[in-house]
Amino acid sequence: MNIWPGFSIRTSLNKERAGRREAILLVSGVLLLVLAAASICMGAVPVTLRELAEALTTGETATSAGRIIWFVRMPRTLAAILAGSALAVSGAVLQTVLNNPLASPSIIGVNAGSGLFTIALAAFFPGAVRYTPAAAFLGALFAVFAVYGIARKTGASRMTIVLSGVAVSSFLSAFTDAILTFVPDTQMNRMAFLIGSFSGVSMDQVRFAAGYILFGVAVSVVLSYDMNVLALGEETAASLGLRTGLYRMVFLVTAALLAGSAVSFSGLIGFVGLIVPHAGRMLVGQDNRYLIPLCVLLGGAFTLGCDIIARVLFAPFELPVGIVMSFLGGPFFIYLLLSRKGRKSLD
Template sequence: MAIRLKEKRILSFILVAVALLALFVFSINRGSMQVSYGELFRGLFFEENETVSIIFDLRFPRIIIAVLSGAALAVSGVLFQAVLKNPLADPGIIGISSGAGFISALIVAYAPIWFFFTPVFAFLGGMLACVLVYGLSYKNGFSPLRIILVGVAVNAVFTGLSSAFDSMSGQNYTDASELLNANISMKTWEDVRLLAGYVVIGLVLAMRIAGSCNLLALEDKTVRSLGVNVTVLRVMVSAVAVLLASITTAVAGAISFVGLIVPHMGRLLVGNEHKVLIPFSALLGAFIMLLADTTGRLIAYPYEIAPAVIMSVVGGPVFILLLKRSDKPYGG
């Protein structure tokens, strides 16, 4: 049985990695500018080609940001579901992304000189939303239903505050609105460098605490009997989850349901062991996010649909299905 599970895990990793690579290559050459793959290869590595240079500067950053965002959001979802013992937890649904997005939009609109510190402010906004959700939903323990309901309410408040930017004019307000709408079409290599540094740090930290996530699946008294401070452990895991979700929101915008769908798919394919689930979710999340972005570019060409919209259309029904099928106790 263990050998069969190991083989299933290896096969799942290989299939998702190959699918991601194939989608990456496919997505590169889809749009108003197209070249043969041979010409693309030569233009990237051997000879100067103006069309390839344009594709490299405009399309590559967008694709890489989609990949990094998907990986970060998926792992954030895994961590939140572990710390809350709630299979329906997602940084977008419970308000973490909207809190980070609102603070990021404030910086872009009113203090653009601090633009490069936006990820830091986004993290503070995400932590604020996290504290609100945890604080308002705690009542003699955490109830999965209360967490979701409070999270939806916190999400609605921050989303309502953020929607004000859509009705304002001026370049700074327009930039803030594009951030909130998760428009990644005009991202640059500078955005890639900004996002990549924080995401890599977050993913490394997530792998370091993977064993702690396994402990959180146990009863609190059992964990305490092992000499572990459960409260400190939850805060630590939550901080990493907020970091990943907030940094992604600061660069790519608020995107929901990636952190909900991917962990469920991951558990079906590789099981509940977080040392395996976390890297697999990062890989699968990158594929799902890039697929959403590529679909949004092609489905209504020459117009584009933001990946956040695609994920909402797909994720909404999935969320309802999971809610109906969940056998968790929703009392209190």
């Protein structure tokens, strides 16, 4: 005889929900692996799965297929995975901490701050290129706190945060354009950087930024429960013993680190941090303990998919991946603004 039937039903539902979420994470991981293999195999020179397997098991670079895999396709694939994961997690963190479903690195000026500091480093300190991730992080951090500070001063409503982000982004972008105008010999592919592209990314760039991204993702995963508590509201979180000011600072710095590290090698790609967290919440709900890992997988898969489309849609010509993402992200952002849920979020 079950003395607490309600407890038994709740336990069963929780187990079923957890099992469903774990299945979604597994499917997302498989999807990411499939797209990674497709990204390496597809291109101007096709690579077979057998050649890919041989290259991965032997590390062979003597053959033409091996050189293509290790020096061209592998860096690009890893760059897309890391950038997509970093921007998706950054967007999820910003939306939770700022309590605004419209927040994302590209919309509230984080990408613009990273871009300005990265361009400035390349223009004025060309010998310090190895510090690009650090410069991008500082730029992202500056933009985050500028937007948050302006929003706090003017009421911190959700719409104010978005408008502050647009203003800060425009201001920082103007500085970026000015630098590129007055220092035209800046040592970087300006169009690829401003639009966002993985073409020409080297393994050294990916390897250097990977440590920052993995650290930021690890912090987000470890503190995901505290993020759930913070999402309950400042007063409720404080009553539960959470030091809201400290944790908000940690989360904003983490979001800036992730976005800045991604921008340092991918350029100003946008909308990953907006689309992926919303898709993740549709699949696993609001619990950040599941949402953050799912954003890692879906962010990488989404960015890889967009990069594959950019490479094959008009082959042999190649679009920058930022263009594809803008075609997808622009309408999605408008949908959020026009939907009933989006209208409520602006109150």
